Amino acid sequence: MMRILRQAVACIVIFTVITGVIYPLIVTGFAQLVFPHQANGSLIIDNGKTVGSSLIGQSFSSPKYFWARPSATSPTPYNAANSSGSNLGPLNPALAENVKARITQLKAADAASKQAVPVDLVTASGSGLDPDISPASAEYQVARVAKARNLDETKIRELVVKLTKNRQLGILGEPRVNVLELNLALDNIPNK
Amino acid sequence: MTYGIIQIVLFLSVVLLLVKPLGWYMARVYENKPCGLDRILGPVERAIYRLCGVNPTNEMGWKRYTVAMLAFNAAGFFVLYALMLLQGFLPLNPQHFPAVAPDLAFNTAVSFITNTNWQAYGGETTMSYLTQMLGLAVQNFVSAASGMAVLVALIRGFVRRNSQTIGNFWVDLTRSLLYILIPLSLIIAILLASQGVVQTFKPYPTATLVEPVTMADGNSVAEQTIAVGPTASQIAIKQLGTNGGGFFNTNSAHPLENPTPLSNFLEMLAILLIPASLCYTFGKMAGDTKQGWAVLASMVIIFIGLLALCCWSEQKGTPQLISAGADLQPSVTQSGGNMEGKEVRFGIFNSALFATTTTGTSCGAVNSMHDSYTPLGGMVPMWLIQLGEVIFGGVGSGLYGMLAFAILAVFIAGLMVGRTPEYLGKKIETFEMKMASLVILLPICLALIGTAVAVATKAGQAGAFNPGPHGFSEILYAYSSASNNNGSAFAGINCNTPFYNFTLAIAMLGGRYLFKILVLAIAGSLAAKKYVPASAGTLSTSGPMFVILLISVVIVVGALSFIPALALGPIVEHLMMIGR
Known part of the structure; x- marks a missing residue:
């Protein structure tokens, strides 16, 4: 019995060293050497300033920016230090109320729009940090952004199409538009 | 839709x-035959045995095997528990997290040694890098290896004849880790890192928001702190x-834990592989x-059936979302459906x-919040867990669970024709039947x-x-998940x-260790039996009829x-949904 206990303790110590120290150090060393950008959070540096991560969404509410999906993180939306979904059940009245309020907001920002509101633009993502919206949600906002920026709709639409990511390897996932990248590109359009 | 299919x-x-x-390779590993990697790692393997004082040729009976497995898991529990209580004093804690509360640390330590990875905490707000890497990730490896060891012992029970022994736990554990789990994890971790899963020891970076956020109290927030860490290495073995068990609170829904469709594909593949x-x-x-193919075919068929139900229900969405004004129609520019x-x-x-993959197996990682699924869509993961985690199941544990069902199936078939049932040339008698029934019950x-x-007490009701009915579903899901060592949740439940x-810790311990002890008892009993050659009256256990059975x-x-x-829970909720 004592022998088994000794073996158990020795085993957990050795495997802690192998799988808890050596293994993560090898992965870290390799990742930092070969994929340093990805391994450190895919940060976007603009003029020496970190403006975000291309994988982490940010909250936008001005009409001149494309809006991201609602986020359920607290205390602020898109709090990347505390990811969270809403966990609202499908029949929870709060869910329907949130969706309605969001639709009201979208309509108020663009009273002229007659388009149907894509579901991803009015529902909270699982992580609360979803960097993407569907191409439909981007198209829904093109007219509003163009008006707020006093730019031609086609110009905005071109930019959306250019930044739309298709299915990975042509098959995997869903087509999507990265909101932060799109808004940064918008800000870089030179003023007329 | 087409792309989905x-x-x-x-x-x-x-x-x-x-x-x-991979199945062939693992058979070589467990039969102690050359597998290729032993040329490089053989010396490491022998060094481990020497350091642990293990004689690898020393065979164990089922009781000794069980004691070794339990002793090893208990040692792991104490290491992990201590790490969580002491993390405030230990290095690699750039966010200065304090000690984990004792009840949460107890629950979490049990959760990780039992391969459940139920998480009553958010990783990025609770655990230091050291705790994640040296504690949680290590248990990710060794709890999986423990499950594989018990499975191999059960297989030996079927294979050996008139034998008092079922193998050596230390050898099965070591070989599972060295030749299977660590090499595969290295490959997956590096592929995940290439996609954007973070792997760093630096503190959380801060970004200046493009548009500052105004909070409800009128204050403005201009910065975003982005949680990072040594994630890719842990996610691979997770x-x-x-x-x-996710590195971050939202698990594989978090973009730094599962950034792209390709990383998602790899993570799903890694679960079932x-x-x-x-x-x-x-x-x-x-x-x-x-x-083996017959057992696998049974798993695949149930998997596809339930997957179809889940996809259909989620794509259809809810009348509540539609009447609130959202467009759920799938098209080339949106996936539509229930996107909450x-x-x-x-x-x-x-x-x-x-969702189907992670709950059919005992994984429990999630890339979407099951709590917000439609009633029937959410019932699929819950029921897959309740089936006993045998639709592929956990590494090792899934197959030994399924073999208990196979024993039950041959017994029922035996009853129909009035014969003593046999499986793989071993007579299934009273003892095995008792144990297999207990395993299932x-x-x-x-x-x-x-x-x-929980539903009868105030403390339990407070969690919903x-x-x-959805609140009831949350509680039912929690105990189903813990008892079957899955670890996913209807995560709205306030379970800390x-x-x-x-x-929940009691449920996890019982679901893991009593279960394993019963399985090892079956293994010991079967190993001691003599071989009965198949006769004309033996039910074939490799054909379509057995698969259906x-x-x-x-x-x-x-x-x-x-x-x-x-x-x-979900059924009445579904009726309420379509009823209005």
């Missing part, structure tokens, strides 16, 4: 293509070992690979596929009794987050309370046990 077909094809090579391949390993070691709690890059199909009882206690931390037994047991409880 193509992706599912592609995914299952890749899994099935890898079953034979998936491969069917552990499921070992459990599916072990079916082939089983057949190979038993000397008849058809036996789901990520745009995964859409409906990859979320439903991940144990998690069911733990889940239902736990739920009953959503109103109505002494009541839930303690009762096995599927029926799994479904009937799962349905009889849980339909009354499900009727109070």
Whole structure:
């Protein structure tokens, strides 16, 4: 019995060293050497300033920016230090109320729009940090952004199409538009 | 829609293509034959035995094997528990997290040694890098290896004749880690890092927001702190070992834990890879690979059926979303459907596929929030857990659970024709039947009794987050998940309370260790038996008839046990949804 206990303790110590120290150090060393950008959070540096991560969404509410999906993180939306979904059940009245309020907001920002509101633009993502919206949600906002920026709709639409990511390897996932990248590109359009 | 189906077909094809090579390789590993990697790692393996004082040729009877397994898991518990209580004083804690509260640390330590990875905490707000890497990730490896060891012992029970021994636990553990889990994890971790899963020891970086956020109290927030850490290394084994404990609170929905559709594909593949391949390993070691394919076929058929229900229900969405004014219609520019709690890059199909995969196995990682699924869509993961985690199941644990169902199936077939049942040349007698029945009933009882206690007490009722039947579903899901060592949740439930931390820990311990002891008892009893050659009256356990029989037994047991409880949760919720 004592022998088994000794073996158990020795085993957990050795495997802690192998799988808890050596293994993560090898992965870290390799990742930092070969994929340093990805391994450190895919940060976007603009003029020496970190403006975000291309994988982490940010909250936008001005009409001149494309809006991201609602986020359920607290205390602020898109709090990347505390990811969270809403966990609202499908029949929870709060869910329907949130969706309605969001639709009201979208309509108020663009009273002229007659388009149907894509579901991803009015529902909270699982992580609360979803960097993407569907191409439909981007198209829904093109007219509003163009008006707020006093730019031609086609110009905005071109930019959306250019930044739309298709299915990975042509098959995997869903087509999507990265909101932060799109808004940064918008800000870089030179003023007329 | 079409793309969704193509992706599912592609995914299952890749899994099935890898079953034979990996299954064959693992059989070599467990039969102690040259497997290629032993040329490089053989000296490491021998050094480990020397340092631990293990004689690898020393065979163990089932009782000794059980004691070794329990002693090893207990040692792991104390290391992990201590790490969490002491993390405030230890290095690699750039965010200066204090000690984990004792009840939460107890729950978490139990959760990770039992391969459950139920998480009553958010990783990025609770655990230091050191705790994650040296504690949680290590248990991701060794709890998986423990499960594989017990499976191999059970297979030896079928294979050996008139034998008092079923192998050496230390050898099975070491070989599982060195030759299977660590090499595969290295490959997956590096592939995940290439996609954007973070792997760093630096503190959380801060970004200046493009547009500052105004909070409800009028204050403005201009910065975003982005949680990072040594994530890729942990996520690889989290998936491969069917552990499921996320580095971040939202698990594989978090963009830095699962950034792209390709990383999602790899993570799903990593979940099914070992459990599916072990079916082939089983057949190979038993000397008849058809036996393994038959078991695998049963798993795949149930999997596809329930996956279809989940996809359909999530794509359809709810009348509540539609009447609120959202457009749920799928098109080339949006996936549509019930997107609450789901990520745009995964859409409906990859979320439903991940949910089905993670709950059919005992993984419990999630890439979407199951709590926000439609009633029937959310019932699929819950019921898959309640079936006993045998639809592929956990690494090792899934197949030994399924073999208990196979024993039950041959017994029922034997009753029909009035013959002593046999499986793989071993007579199934009273002792094996008693143990197999207990194996099947144990998690069911733990889940239902736990739920009953919770809904009957104030402390339990306080946990429900959503109103109505959905709140009941949250509690039922929690105890089903803990008893079957899955670890996923209807995550709205407020479970970081002494009541839930303690009762769920009991469910996890019972569901893991009593279960394993019963399985090892079967292994010991079978190993001692003599071989009975198949005769004209023996039921073939490798043909389509047996596949149908096995599927029926799994479904009937799962349905009889849980339909009354499900009727109070998702089923009545579905009726309420369509009724208005």
